[in-house]
Amino acid sequence: MNALKDSLVELIRRTSAEIPDDVNRALIAALENEKKGTIAASALKIIEQNIELAKRKSQPICQDTGSVIFYIECPVGFDQIACEEAAREAVKEATKIGYLRQNSVDSLTGKNDGTNLGPGAPAIHFHQHRSPEIAVRLVLKGGGCENVGAQYSLPAEKLHANRDLDGCRKVILDAVLQAQGKGCGPGILGVCIGGDRATGYEFSKQQFLRLLDDRNPNPELDALEQEILKTANELGIGPMGFGGKTTLLGVKICAANRVPASFFVSVSYMCWAYRRQGVTLGADGAIKTWLY
């Protein structure tokens, strides 16, 4: 239990303070691509300095350490209750140390008890698999980018979006337009086509577990991902909405079945401060490998 808790505290520390390599590479490429001397380039330069400083000081990349979302894959017979308890203890301890901000508020009373624990906090998704491996992935998703997420119900008449892939493209691009710089761009989109209102958003967020430079195995979705990335970066919204060439760093799309009456497109937006990390754990709870 203690080793597991310690491993999860270390996972939280690293997720909060260190940007994953795939994201860092994309940000460096974006900086090289922006015109020198523009405020877009200045913004990306500060972002690069910030990434370096956060890692060196082991302090949060962003003060909004976000919603704490665990994705845990575990073998048959794994004690999920003990794991959840360890995760809650780890969140509490990481908050005390300052890897996480006191970030969880009682929605009725407005009280923030400073522990980051409460109904739905942290969110923990367990998934049992046949492998003996225990893998814990963590996403810290800030509120600014969460607020610009959007769910569309097709057909969306105002946007001339019908129930087809072109309709999906139109509403996804609308979400990018509406977000402007408010979600701390350059951003990354996670999208789910289909599902119900809850699973749509849930699956859209799971797209953030993918590597930024991977390709979608479904050719239609792959083409849509590439097209939206290209078009979004022609809109001139740019880093922080200052104008510029880099509006998005990536687009990740999945599809889920829907009922005939519903056709949702759920768009989650991740800020440049894309905090996502993961570990595999031994049976003793110690960290074996890092996943990103």
Place this chain on the structure above:
Amino acid sequence: MTSLSFPFTEAQVRALKVGDEVSISGIVFTGRDAVHKYLHEGGALPPGVSLRDGIIYHCGPVMMKQSDGSYKCTAAGPTTSIREEPYQWQIIRDFGVRGVIGKGGMGDKTLAACKEHGCVYLHAIGGAAQVLAECVKKVRNVYFAEEFGSPEAIWELEIENFPAVVTIDSHGNSLHKEVLAASQAALTARL
């Protein structure tokens, strides 16, 4: 790069225009959702807090209490400002605010208040919590920590060479409006 130092006079602020990069030094007060709603509903600023010729910073920092009772600021980037759009104009008017630091931009009511009362919106880099925390040289005080919780409290900060970009000036210009219009047109052409 233009230097802005406390107290922030109307002349200093009126000289700024959209796109200017500024470096801010002096005392600023943080204030975000709870504070704006409270002031909008007629709440009074606590003794010791004055926004006259001052700057309000939309920020919920990470603060670590030290053994001597003081606070160390370990992360301090801006939060999304648009949530304060229903309240900001009134706070600029009633409390003599000269600058609002935040991110993501604000709307027409704030734009009009900036023009009428001589105020600017200073866009800091969202997510750059460490670079900006390095600019916080001292945490001078905290107000409403119990009532609103740490991220929502009013923190009195002494900042030095804090980088930001003017995205709403006091002459009716908004970079956010420009980028929105241009990107809307670019998208329409691609649909």
